[in-house]
Amino acid sequence: xxxxxxxxxxxxxxxxxxxxxxxxxxxxxxxxxxxxxxxxxxxxxxxxxxxxxxxxxxxxxxxxxxxxxxxxxxxxxxxxxxxxxxxxxxxxxxxxxxxxxxxxxxxxxxxxxxxxxxxxxxxxxxxxxxxxxxxxxxxxxxxxxxxxxxxxxxxxxxxxxxxxxxxxxxxxxxxxxxxxxxxxxxxxxxxxxxxxxxxxxxxxxxxxxxxxxxxxxxxxxxxxxxxxxxxxxxxxxxxxxxxxxxxxxxxxxxxxxxxxxxxxxxxxxxx
Amino acid sequence: xxxxxxxxxxxxxxxxxxxxxxxxxxxxxxxxxxxxxxxxxxxxxxxxxxxxxxxxxxxxxxxxxxxxxxxxxxxxxxxxxxxxxxxxxxxxxxxxxxxxxxxxxxxxxxxxxxxxxxxxxxxxxxxxxxxxxxxxxxxxxxxxxxxxxxxxxxxxxxxxxxxxxxxxxxxxxxxxxxxxxxxxxxxxxxxxxxxxxxxxxxxxxxxxxxxxxxxxxxxxxxxxxxxxxxxxxxxxxxxxxxxxxxxxxxxxxxxxxxxxxxxxxxxxxxxxxxxxxxxxxxxxxxxxxxxxxxxxxxxxxxxxxxxxxxxxxxxxxxxxxxxxxxxxxxxxxxxxxxxxxxxxxxxx
Numbered sequence: 001x002x003x004x005x006x007x008x009x010x011x012x013x014x015x016x017x018x019x020x021x022x023x024x025x026x027x028x029x030x031x032x033x034x035x036x037x038x039x040x041x042x043x044x045x046x047x048x049x050x051x052x053x054x055x056x057x058x059x060x061x062x063x064x065x066x067x068x069x070x071x072x073x074x075x076x077x078x079x080x081x082x083x084x085x086x087x088x089x090x091x092x093x094x095x096x097x098x099x100x101x102x103x104x105x106x107x108x109x110x111x112x113x114x115x116x117x118x119x120x121x122x123x124x125x126x127x128x129x130x131x132x133x134x135x136x137x138x139x140x141x142x143x144x145x146x147x148x149x150x151x152x153x154x155x156x157x158x159x160x161x162x163x164x165x166x167x168x169x170x171x172x173x174x175x176x177x178x179x180x181x182x183x184x185x186x187x188x189x190x191x192x193x194x195x196x197x198x199x200x201x202x203x204x205x206x207x208x209x210x211x212x213x214x215x216x217x218x219x220x221x222x223x224x225x226x227x228x229x230x231x232x233x234x235x236x237x238x239x240x241x242x243x244x245x246x247x248x249x250x251x252x253x254x255x256x257x258x259x260x261x262x263x264x265x266x267x268x269x270x271x
Numbered sequence: 272x273x274x275x276x277x278x279x280x281x282x283x284x285x286x287x288x289x290x291x292x293x294x295x296x297x298x299x300x301x302x303x304x305x306x307x308x309x310x311x312x313x314x315x316x317x318x319x320x321x322x323x324x325x326x327x328x329x330x331x332x333x334x335x336x337x338x339x340x341x342x343x344x345x346x347x348x349x350x351x352x353x354x355x356x357x358x359x360x361x362x363x364x365x366x367x368x369x370x371x372x373x374x375x376x377x378x379x380x381x382x383x384x385x386x387x388x389x390x391x392x393x394x395x396x397x398x399x400x401x402x403x404x405x406x407x408x409x410x411x412x413x414x415x416x417x418x419x420x421x422x423x424x425x426x427x428x429x430x431x432x433x434x435x436x437x438x439x440x441x442x443x444x445x446x447x448x449x450x451x452x453x454x455x456x457x458x459x460x461x462x463x464x465x466x467x468x469x470x471x472x473x474x475x476x477x478x479x480x481x482x483x484x485x486x487x488x489x490x491x492x493x494x495x496x497x498x499x500x501x502x503x504x505x506x507x508x509x510x511x512x513x514x515x516x517x518x519x520x521x522x523x524x525x526x527x528x529x530x531x532x533x534x535x536x537x538x539x540x541x542x543x544x545x546x547x548x549x550x551x552x553x554x555x556x557x558x559x560x561x562x563x564x565x566x567x568x569x570x571x572x573x574x575x576x577x578x579x580x581x582x583x584x585x586x587x588x589x590x591x592x593x594x595x596x597x598x599x600x601x602x603x604x605x606x607x608x609x610x611x612x613x614x615x616x617x618x619x
Contacts, residue, residue: 162356165323168343169350170370170421180369185360 028052028239051236052244061241063216064223069248071133071219072201075140079148079197080190082141087152088178092161102153105146113143113206121210129211136211136219140201148193155189156182191259195252202249220245272335274299274457275320275425280329282315282481289315291481293329300455302448304472306462308504312481313461317427320459322346333425349418353430355410357402363389363413364398367420388416391450408439412446419450428460432467444470465505469493477501495608499615502543502608508572511549511582513542514612522609526578527557531604533619539612546572548606549584551592556599557582561592575600 022042029047055061090098120139121130129135159182167177183190205221212218218226224245227238275297282290289312297303305313318324320331322343330339338346349370357366364385371381389395392412402410411431418426428447432440448471451458462468468475469489476486477500485497496502502510515524517535522528522542551573559575559582570587575598582600592598609618 160354160356162352162354163358165321165343166350166352166356166358167369168323169321169346169348170417171344171373173342173344176373181358185358 024239024242027235028243030236032236051240055237055240055244059223059227059237060215060218061223061244064218064220065244067133067217068202068219068221071136071140072198074133074137075144075201076194076197078137078141079144080194082145083148083152083193083197084183084186084190087149087154088156088182090149091153091156092164102150105149108143108146116143117206117210120207124211131212131214131217133217136201136208139207139211140204141197143207144197144200148197151193151196152186152189155186159185187259191256195256198252199249203245272299273297273332274301274334275459276332276335277316277320278330278332280316280319280326280331282312282319282324283327289481290319290326293481293483295476295483295486297457297459300457302451302458302460302471302473304460304462304468304475305478306465306468306472306475306504307478309463311478313463313478314429316478317350317429317459317461320425321348321350321427347423348425348427349421349423350427350429351411351414351418351431353433355402355414355434357410357413357417359402362399362401363394363405363416366402366413367417370417370421384420384422385416388420391419391453392416392446407435408443411435411443415443415447415450419454419456422454423456425457425459428458428462430462431460433462433464440467447471466507469505475505477504479504495617496543497617499541499543499610502610506545508546508583510543510545510608512610513544513580513582515540515542517609524577524580526559526580529557529602531607531609533609535609535618540618541610541612541615543608543610544602544606546583546585548603549582550601550603551584551586552599552601554599556601558597558599561594561596561598563594564591573598 026042028051029043029049031046031048031050090102124130124135124139127135129138163181163185164174164177167181168174172180203221204219205225208219208222209225212222215226220241224238224241227234227241273296275295277293277295280290280293281288293312293316295303305316307313315324319326322338322341326339330337332338333346333348358369361369367385367388368381371384376384385398386395389398392415394409394412394416397405397409397413402413405413411434414431431447432443435443444467447460460467460471469492472489474486475489475492477484477492479500485492485501487495492501492505496505496510499512503512513524515522515528516538517523517531517540520531520533520535522531522540524542557575557577559577561573562576562581563574565572565574570585571591573584573586573592575582575584584600610616611618
């Protein structure tokens with residue numbers, strides 16, 4: 001009885017979570033570009049893929065996707081590399097100002113993004129980085145990096161120091177011990193960090209809106225927003241776009257799910 | 272030439288001095304055991320030899336070459352860690368192969384070495400397994416194999432058996448000793464277990480509070496301890512240590528006295544006698560009451576209360592006195608040791 005109740009509760013929550021997504025699917029398959037409907041049916045006789053074909057053939061959707069992919073990939077790669085190296089240094093070495101630096105990194109996470117808009121815009125315009133991907137990449141990286149560094153530091157703190165010591169006695173320099181031993185066994189943390197960096201840039205709208213004004217440079221969130229007009233929003237296109245945007249993230253999650261397990265250090269030391 | 276030499280090694284962490292002026296020479300192919308209580312500085316000394324820790328003052332020589340400032344990766348020292356320190360993402364084979372690859376040995380040589388060691392340690396069926404799929408004993412065996420595959424002139428062991436159960440510990444003790452006899456490497460072995468020290472070492476260095484109290488063969492350490500600390504630390508159970516005074520060739524204790532045919536100038540002394548050198552007698556000797564009996568299997572340990580002191584002795588056979596029985600103890604005078612109470616040093 002207790003088990004059935006648990007299953008029923010889980011099912012209820014699943015339906016609750018899935019409903020908005022199914023609703024978007026149903027809008028994307030309707031041909032009337034309407035948001036509301038009297039029916040809850042997902043498919044009906046008028047269901048069509050017209051919105052998807054129009055999205056790819058008659059809008060710059062692919063261009064926006066490539067822009068987003070480029071920005072997100074650079075942010076992810078730089079985020080992972082910088083977070084791994086700095087997180088490791090903070091975890092393993094003692095240096096002056098370490099505590100202050102860690103607290104400062106944490107403090108940057110306490111400001112809401114909207115509060116930082118103006119300073120970001122001023123800095124970028126003074127550096128002539130408005131309407132350039134580099135400007136967007138710098139902002140995305142700098143906002144995601146503090147959390148990523150903390151995350152990687154936290155992981156490296158759990159890795160036994162004896163492993164590096166063993167590597168050094170086996171003939172490795174400090175850097176070799178890091179990239180030959182510590183980095184390969186840090187896959188779960190690297191994956192989480194990469195995913196966080198990717199997500200934070202893939203679906204970000206606000207910063208992109210103030211940085212990129214040229215439609216040629218639009219990322220996916222900006223592009224999707226452009227379907228929305230004051231008089232006639234193209235809800236079908238909007239929904240189809242939103243579904244396509246979510247696909248890479250879902251695929252990414254499925255691909256890396258095997259790494260999202262703890263315990264890669266099991267067996268290395270006693271315990 | 273010495274395989275390893277330490278000259279006046281001192282290590283301090285802030286105001287806390289861990290090692291005080293430690294000097295030590297280890298012969299080529301020798302199995303030296305560093306033994307001492309927790310916190311005595313033995314692991315720190317090992318880490319200084321390996322280069323993982325730097326000394327505050329002093330010098331380290333290997334094969335006559337000063338390596339005090341040489342990085343650990345360039346010292347050609349192998350180490351077996353207490354916690355195994357196996358690379359979790361690598362198989363047993365890859366763990367053993369790693370250091371040889373770093374040193375750019377030819378692949379055929381690497382393969383031969385690994386298979387030779389794996390055969391010796393009976394690890395061949397485990398070569399493709401990851402550390403997480405091994406038991407504690409197997410992991411320690413891999414850790415040992417990894418160090419041996421290096422063929423380093425000096426191998427350091429940092430309490431390698433302390434995580435294993437008693438049976439496995441005994442097995443591994445024999446195995447390590449056998450391997451030492453085959454490879455004749457110079458081994459420095461740190462342990463706090465004095466049984467391990469006694470059974471494995473060619474020589475034992477007893478450390479206490481950052482200083483070496485005595486370096487000698489296991490036999491001499493056990494039978495001729497230089498001071499009260501060594502006498503008390505080495506041996507299970509520990510030596511009986513009785514505080515008393517010397518008066519006209521008599522050792523006078525609060526509860527008893529007996530003649531000692533030794534000319535001692537000190538007044539306040541500590542008499543040391545091992546439990547196996549005391550026997551029960553019919554009606555003469557130190558009088559006491561049986562307080563407790565520990566059955567150890569082949570023999571037993573009797574705790575006898577003499578009034579202010581508890582003296583321990585080994586007894587064998589069926590006629591074990593019962594608790595609260597009155598007994599008399601006979602001390603083998605040729606085996607007793609006298610220490611100066613003030614300095615703790617052996618007098619005779």
